[in-house]
Amino acid sequence: MAAAPGKTYPRIIMTTASSMDPSGAAASDSPASSTTAQVGSRPIGIFDSGVGGLTVARSIIDQLPNESILYVGDTANGPYGPLPIAEVRANALGVMDELVDSGVKLLTIACNSASAAVLRDARERYTAKYGIPVIEVIQPAVRRAVAATRSGRIGVIGTSATVGSRAYEDTFAAAPDLAITSVACPEFVSYVEAGITTGPALLAIAEEYLAPLKAAGVDTVVLGCTHYPLLTGVISFVMGDAVTLVSSAEETAKDVYRALVTHDLQRTAVAPPEHHFIATGDAGQFETLARRFLGPEVLSVRHVDHVAAQYPTGSLARITPEMIAAAQTASARQSSSGPRTSNFVGAHRAGGPAL
Numbered sequence: 001m002a003a004a005p006g007k008t009y010p011r012i013i014m015t016t017a018s019s020m021d022p023s024g025a026a027a028s029d030s031p032a033s034s035t036t037a038q039v040g041s042r043p044i045g046i047f048d049s050g051v052g053g054l055t056v057a058r059s060i061i062d063q064l065p066n067e068s069i070l071y072v073g074d075t076a077n078g079p080y081g082p083l084p085i086a087e088v089r090a091n092a093l094g095v096m097d098e099l100v101d102s103g104v105k106l107l108t109i110a111c112n113s114a115s116a117a118v119l120r121d122a123r124e125r126y127t128a129k130y131g132i133p134v135i136e137v138i139q140p141a142v143r144r145a146v147a148a149t150r151s152g153r154i155g156v157i158g159t160s161a162t163v164g165s166r167a168y169e170d171t172f173a174a175a176p177d178l179a180i181t182s183v184a185c186p187e188f189v190s191y192v193e194a195g196i197t198t199g200p201a202l203l204a205i206a207e208e209y210l211a212p213l214k215a216a217g218v219d220t221v222v223l224g225c226t227h228y229p230l231l232t233g234v235i236s237f238v239m240g241d242a243v244t245l246v247s248s249a250e251e252t253a254k255d256v257y258r259a260l261v262t263h264d265l266q267r268t269a270v271a272p273p274e275h276h277f278i279a280t281g282d283a284g285q286f287e288t289l290a291r292r293f294l295g296p297e298v299l300s301v302r303h304v305d306h307v308a309a310q311y312p313t314g315s316l317a318r319i320t321p322e323m324i325a326a327a328q329t330a331s332a333r334q335s336s337s338g339p340r341t342s343n344f345v346g347a348h349r350a351g352g353p354a355l
Contacts (some may be wrong), residue, residue: 043070043276044256045104047095049078050193051289052227053110054277056137058294059253060108061275064260065199068273068295069102079125080113081159081225088117088161093125095280100126105265108134108256111158112225112248116167130272133259140251141222142171148244149178149220155213156182157235158224159189168224181216185228192227195289202234218246229291230308 044064046057050073057071074080077091092114096107109115115136126132145154156168163184174182188209191202212219220245223229229247236245260266267273277294279286280323 007348019333039105040260041068041269042103042105042266042342043068043274044101044106044108044260045070045072045096045099046108046110047072047074047099047114047224048090048111049080049113050090050227051075051286051329052189052190052230053228054194054224054290054294055229056108056110056252057275058270059249060256061088063092064257066269066273067267069275070102071275071277072099073277073279073281073286075193075279075286079159079193079227080111081161081186081189081191083113083161085117085161085165088113089121093121096122096126100132101128104186105132106256106259107132107134108252109134110226110252112137113161116162116165119225131263133263135247135252135255135259135263137226137252138180138224139171140255141224141246141248142168142175144248145220145222145246145253146172146175146178148246151217151218151219152177153179153181153216155218155221156180156190156224157185157209157213157221157228158182160184160186162224167244167340179216181213181218182224183209183212184194185225188231189225189227192230193289195292196351198234202231203238206231206234206238207295210235214239218243220246221281222246223248280334284287316324 032132044060044067046060046069048056053071053073055070059235060067060069074091074093074095075236077083078086080091083091096118098107099107107122109119109122117137119134119136119138121254122134123290127134154172156163158168162168163182166182168182169177169180172178185206186204191197191205196202210221219242221235221239223235223245224230230236230250232245232247236243239245277286277290
């Protein structure tokens, strides 16, 4: 699939302590074979508008230690929260096209704004037509929050795009007798992307943002942006110890595991997995934050012109040029019919993952 016009995909690859030689990985995943074992050896694709999705990547690495991941942080176009939904959709589908072209076996949308904007389209574009499971982060958080609340009063904090889409309210609707209070916290992402997770300025803005949730008496708060778990300290301090903070990262990793088992996509190789982390924007800033937030296993950075240098275009044998053209035509036709407030509505409700 061709990258969206005017975009640069991607700029860097970070290899972890468990990484194998990337050239060997590319050779082992040759498109010449489509056996289950070789399909299973391909990486899990994860993307976010920046570094927030690293919280999801961390949980996937921890819960599925034999799986390889290919992570894209669209830092050149993020954060997605302030953007019009049509622009979020274009950026997100552009990144997912790149990941599919690179041969991933499963897509994880580690971004609430993107999940709200494109989930239904993504499952039509990649799952229904090509058999690639698409996992997102909204339903896992809802599932965990419903189980955690004692009073039925739940708060949701997220970007302006996520809160405005009402994707969380739509998903919570399947669970009766809940009172949902949603608050947009747009500046939180800017703090995280700048590497600021503490300090008086952040505390002041957190107190302002979270005041409506305290007034509503919520006992559970959904961190409706994958950047927000990196601010757990200040959010917990403001809300108090009696309030449960729900991050979707761990539950999303469980959904990824279920999808791999359901579709027989588990990696069975005995060699250590490799993990690649890619940024479309500032490589240095991404590296600094990735090492800080993901952990010391991120050891080195190598510059490449395109991710396909490591995972050759066309390595996912199920995708053909004809399929790609059909998907692009359908996407263009759908875009011309007018924007939707939320692309998430109807994709699924509270319950098990839609695979």
